[in-house]
Amino acid sequence: xxxxxxxxxxxxxxxxxxxxxxxxxxxxxxxxENDLLSFNGKPADVRRMAADLGLDIIAFQPFRDFEGMPxxxxxxxxxxxxRKFDLMQELGCDLLLICSNVSPESLGGIDRAAADLRELGExxxxxxxxxxxxxLAWGRHINDYxxxxxxxxxxxxxxxxxxxxxxxxxxxxxPLEAIRSIPRDRIFIVQVADxxxxxxxxxxxxxHFRNFPGQGDLPLLDFMTALQxxxxxxxxxxxxxxDQFRAGSARSVAVDGHRSLIYLLDQLRAxxxxxxxxLPRVPPRAACLGTEFIEFAIDEGIAPQFETLLLGLxxxxxxxxxxxxxTHWRQGDINLVVNTEKEGFAHSFNITHGTAVxxxxxxxxxxxxxxxxxxxxxxxxxHQAVGPGELDIPAVRGLxxxxxxxxxxxxxxxxxxxxxxxxxxxxxxGAGLTVIDHISQSMHYEEMLTxxxxxxxxxxxxxxxxxxxxxxxxLVKSQVVQSADxxxxxxxxxxxxxxxxxxRFLSETFGSGVQHIAFATDNLxxxxxxLRARGVKLLPVPENYYxxxxxxxxxxxxxxxxxxxxxxxxxxDGSAEYFQAYTETFDGRFFFEIxxxxxxxxxxxxxxxxxxxxxxxxxKEAEVLSR
Ligand code: MG
Ligand code: MG
Numbered sequence: 092x093x094x095x096x097x098x099x100x101x102x103x104x105x106x107x108x109x110x111x112x113x114x115x116x117x118x119x120x121x122x123x124e125n126d127l128l129s130f131n132g133k134p135a136d137v138r139r140m141a142a143d144l145g146l147d148i149i150a151f152q153p154f155r156d157f158e159g160m161p162x163x164x165x166x167x168x169x170x171x172x173x174r175k176f177d178l179m180q181e182l183g184c185d186l187l188l189i190c191s192n193v194s195p196e197s198l199g200g201i202d203r204a205a206a207d208l209r210e211l212g213e214x215x216x217x218x219x220x221x222x223x224x225x226x227l228a229w230g231r232h233i234n235d236y237x238x239x240x241x242x243x244x245x246x247x248x249x250x251x252x253x254x255x256x257x258x259x260x261x262x263x264x265x266p267l268e269a270i271r272s273i274p275r276d277r278i279f280i281v282q283v284a285d286x287x288x289x290x291x292x293x294x295x296x297x298x299h300f301r302n303f304p305g306q307g308d309l310p311l312l313d314f315m316t317a318l319q320x321x322x323x324x325x326x327x328x329x330x331x332x333x334d335q336f337r338a339g340s341a342r343s344v345a346v347d348g349h350r351s352l353i354y355l356l357d358q359l360r361a362x363x364x365x366x367x368x369x370l371p372r373v374p375p376r377a378a379c380l381g382t383e384f385i386e387f388a389i390d391e392g393i394a395p396q397f398e399t400l401l402l403g404l405x406x407x408x409x410x411x412x413x414x415x416x417x418t419h420w421r422q423g424d425i426n427l428v429v430n431t432e433k434e435g436f437a438h439s440f441n442i443t444h445g446t447a448v449x450x451x452x453x454x455x456x457x458x459x460x461x462x463x464x465x466x467x468x469x470x471x472x473x474h475q476a477v478g479p480g481e482l483d484i485p486a487v488r489g490l491x492x493x494x495x496x497x498x499x500x501x502x503x504x505x506x507x508x509x510x511x512x513x514x515x516x517x518x519x520x521g522a523g524l525t526v527i528d529h530i531s532q533s534m535h536y537e538e539m540l541t542x543x544x545x546x547x548x549x550x551x552x553x554x555x556x557x558x559x560x561x562x563x564x565x566l567v568k569s570q571v572v573q574s575a576d577x578x579x580x581x582x583x584x585x586x587x588x589x590x591x592x593x594x595r596f597l598s599e600t601f602g603s604g605v606q607h608i609a610f611a612t613d614n615l616x617x618x619x620x621x622l623r624a625r626g627v628k629l630l631p632v633p634e635n636y637y638x639x640x641x642x643x644x645x646x647x648x649x650x651x652x653x654x655x656x657x658x659x660x661x662x663x664d665g666s667a668e669y670f671q672a673y674t675e676t677f678d679g680r681f682f683f684e685i686x687x688x689x690x691x692x693x694x695x696x697x698x699x700x701x702x703x704x705x706x707x708x709x710x711k712e713a714e715v716l717s718r
Contacts, residue, residue, distance in 0.1 A: 092368055094352045095119030095149050095328035097282070098126040101341040105130040106140060108341055113144035115345035116469070121150040121280075121328055122182060134181035142183075149326050150223070150280055151179050152188035157211070158204040158224075158242070159197040159232060165207075172211055176218050186279060187215070188223045188254055191230030191239060199232035205245035212248030223279035225254035228263050228293040236260050237269050243277060252279035255318070256330065258286060258301055261309040262293055270317040278323055282330040283355065285309050287557075301331045303351035305547055306540045315359045324368050327352065339537050347541050350468050354548035373467045374460040376551040379579040381454045382527045383498045383507070384419075384426035385608060388441035388449035391416075391431045393678060397446070400677060401427065403627035404610075405522025405618075410512030414478035419512050423525040425610060426508070436475050440493065446678045448605035451489065451530065452496035453550070453579065458485050458504055461497045461549070468548050481511050487549075490532055490542055491603035522621035528611040528686050529573075529580035529694065533593045534603035536585040539570060543583065546572045552579060561700040563707045564590030571694065582694060592703050595710070607673075607682050615670040615687035619657045622674075622685075629658045630673040630682070630709070636660070636701050660698040667691040673702060675709065682706075 096117055101108045105126045112120050120141065127134060141148050154175055160168050175187055189211075208224060215222050226239035233239050236255060243253045255270065255278060285307030286300050304311050329348045336344045356370045389397055398408075401420050406427065410419035415435075420427040430437035430449065440449040455461045462485040466472055471488040482504060489495040498504040534542060546552055555571040567586040573579060584606065586593045593606070612618040622629065637655045640646065644663055654661055660671040667690035674683045686695075 092281070092324060092327040092356065093119055093149075094349065094369065095121060095147075095326045096345065096348050097121035097123060097152075097328060097330040099123040100329055100331040100333070100336060100348060101344055102337045102339060103341045105137060106132075109137075109140055109144055109146060111341035111345040113146055114342055115349045117345070117349060118145065119147045119149040119326055119328065121152060121188070121330065122148055122184065123152060124178075127178070127182075134178055138181065138183040148182055148184040149328065150186040150188050151175065151182060151184045152190075154187055154189045156192050156194040156197070157189050158192050158207045159199055160192070160194070160207075161196060161198055164196060168207075169211070169214065172214065176215065176220055179220060180218070185219060186221050186223060188225060188280070190225045190227045190254075191233040193227065193229060193231050195231065197231050201233075201238065201241055202245060204233060204242040205247075208242060208246035208251045209248050212246060212251040216248070216250040221250045221252060221279060223252050223254040225256055225282075226259055228259040228297065234259075235263065235265055237265065240269070240273055240277075252277050254278075254280050254282065256282040256284070257309065257311055257314045258282075258284040258297055258330075259293075261311070261314060262286065262296065267313055267317040270314075271320040273321055275321040275323045275325075278318075278321065278325060280326045280328060281318060281323065282328050283311065283315075283352070284329065284331050285311055285351075298332045299334050301333050302336075302540055303329065303331060303348055303544060304355040305351050305544055311355060312358055312362060315355060316363055319359060319363050319365055319367075327356075335537050335540065343541065346469050347544055350470075350548055351544055353468055354544070371467060374457075374464045377453075377455040377457070377461040377464065377497070377549065378551045379453050379455060379574045381424070381578040382530070383452040383454045383496075384428050385448055385527070385530070385605070386428040386430055386437065386450040386452070386494075387446070388430050388437040388444070389446050390441055391433075393446055394429060394431045397429065397677065400627065400674070401429075403622060403625040404674075404683065405519065405524055405621060405625075407517050407519035407521075408515050409517065410508055410514050412512055414481065419508060422519075422521045423523075425524055425527055436473075436494065444491070444602060444604060446680045448493065448608075448681065450486070450494040450496055451605075452484065452498055455497050455499055455550075456501075458497040458499040458502060461485070462487070465549055470545065470549065482507055489545070490534060490538070493604055522625075523612045523614055523618040524610040524685065525613060526611050528609040528684075528688070529582055530605055531582040531584060531607045531609070532604060533584045533606040536568070536587045538603060539568065539583055539585040543570060543572065546581060550574070550579070552581075558696050560584075560696060560703070562586065562591035562593065562703045564592065564594070567591050567593045567699075567703075569694075569696065569699070577692075580694075592706055592710070605681060607684055609671075609684035609686050612685055612687050615659060615672060615685060616653065616657060618685055618687075619659065619672050622672075623657075628675045630675055630702065630705050632658045632660060632701065632705060660695060660701065662691070662693070662695045662697055664691055664693060669693065669695050671695050671698060671702075673705075676706065679710075679713070 669691040
């Protein structure tokens with residue numbers, strides 16, 4: 092299937108959109124009439140621009156309120172169509188897309204619609220054009236693809252074909268079986284869009300909330316599987332009306348779009364086992380086996396303070412990098428890397444972001460295959476100079492310009508700590524921290540769908556339903572992405588308000604990134620005792636929280652007193668239990684969380700608001716002190 096995108100999906104002027112579409116390696120584009128009308132140039136200029144960029148103008152749209160008009164209005168409708176054909180001639184485009192009539196004046200009747208389409212087909216064929224007909228979910232008489240297909244079938248004209256749009260079909264929950272019996276040469280174009288499940292009218296839902304395949308909740312793969320049965324090989328085009336996309340960068344949205352199509356076709360091939368035209372072999376999504384390490388970019392001046400915190404948390408300095416000012420800290424199965432280099436990636440990251448997590452390294456089965464997949468998905472590979480004999484760990488750019496490294500056990504990457512580091516021989520009893528439980532990343536609201544797609548398309552992870560969390564400064568959207576066995580859990584947070592902690596994090600660290608890291612323990616109370624004995628300051632939890640907890644959950648008084656005395660937050664889900672404690676924020680940037688899970692699968696969403704309020708209070712106190 093030939094991958095394409097409609098200009099309406101992107102921000103900017105038409106020339107900017109075309110440049111972004113070409114830069115994202117699309118070869119086909121649908122031109123939206125509004126983009127053409129608002130463009131400061133002639134259609135012939137657009138034709139030339141597209142040709143120079145190597146783009147094929149595959150369709151011109153939309154043509155509205157055409158079929159089934161009363162006799163007195165009919166001639167006028169055909170005149171309008173001829174004007175569109177004139178424009179298409181200048182554009183050098185041969186396919187006009189019609190969406191089903193929404194006018195209260197239209198009369199309905201499938202044969203009337205078919206007769207109108209047949210006559211239009213005659214006129215189009217005379218000029219060498221074709222016309223595609225689409226059922227809008229809110230069309231007045233034709234709003235189901237089975238009816239638009241019946242109209243096209245009865246029109247029985249070679250210049251008249253069908254447009255299938257996944258959004259209109261899936262939001263109405265139309266059965267998909269009938270797609271299988273449509274002859275593929277009668278389908279002129281397929282438009283794909285996903286969307287979140289929302290309870291609203293089809294028109295508003297479609298005009299504002301469509302998103303790229305994989306970003307929403309519609310059963311797109313079922314739609315594609317039915318389409319695949321027809322052996323359709325024509326254009327597969329993204330037609331996405333989305334306010335966020337139209338406010339974002341055209342270039343990055345276009346790349347997201349192309350990535351989403353490659354991922355969709357890859358899933359289709361995996362599901363059906365059938366060949367998908369125009370899709371190169373892509374290694375499968377990488378199963379994530381855990382986090383190998385988290386790397387912090389830190390200024391030399393602050394590093395001692397941070398290392399004191401790590402010691403307090405029970406980490407020991409396990410190794411020193413052979414050629415760089417980089418140390419390896421370890422506890423249980425957790426590896427942290429502290430980078431205080433004065434050049435290279437971590438250094439420049441530190442200059443722009445301050446003390447921050449500059450890289451995550453994920454354990455996968457096959458790091459080379461993972462990078463191969465990333466590259467095919469248009470992710471951005473990263474390389475930097477390494478010392479002689481040292482490992483060149485494969486990486487791609489992740490959130491906020493940070494890196495995502497991939498290591499595996501089957502290559503020398505599995506001996507990373509021996510090859511690149513010299514052991515210190517230091518050790519320690521630790522504080523009972525075992526593994527990284529989850530990593531929380533804050534980002535701008537507009538970026539959330541981008542990173543959701545990035546993780547989902549590359550790694551074998553699934554998204555949990557989105558949640559909203561109340562921060563004293565506004566609502567925060569929270570989206571969990573995790574592997575089935577929990578070896579990788581990422582919590583993506585975004586807020587539209589400037590005043591939430593999540594937003595403050597963005598403005599203070601100059602961009603998106605890791606806001607907190609949660610370590611797991613088998614016994615939170617014991618761990619908290621260790622931490623306190625070593626002088627680690629925990630986030631104080633307000634008294635009200637425990638009063639409320641007592642009222643909400645049936646909990647023995649002694650246990651509650653222990654929670655209260657140790658700043659422990661608690662949640663219960665059936666018989667599953669969750670215990671949480673937080674460190675104070677380090678250098679105003681990020682903090683650590685310690686969790687104990689007893690069969691619990693969530694993230695204590697109910698407690699997040701309490702934690703955010705406690706942190707907001709600390710920020711305020713710090714501001715007062717610094718005045
Ligand atoms: Mg459409
Ligand atoms: Mg957490």
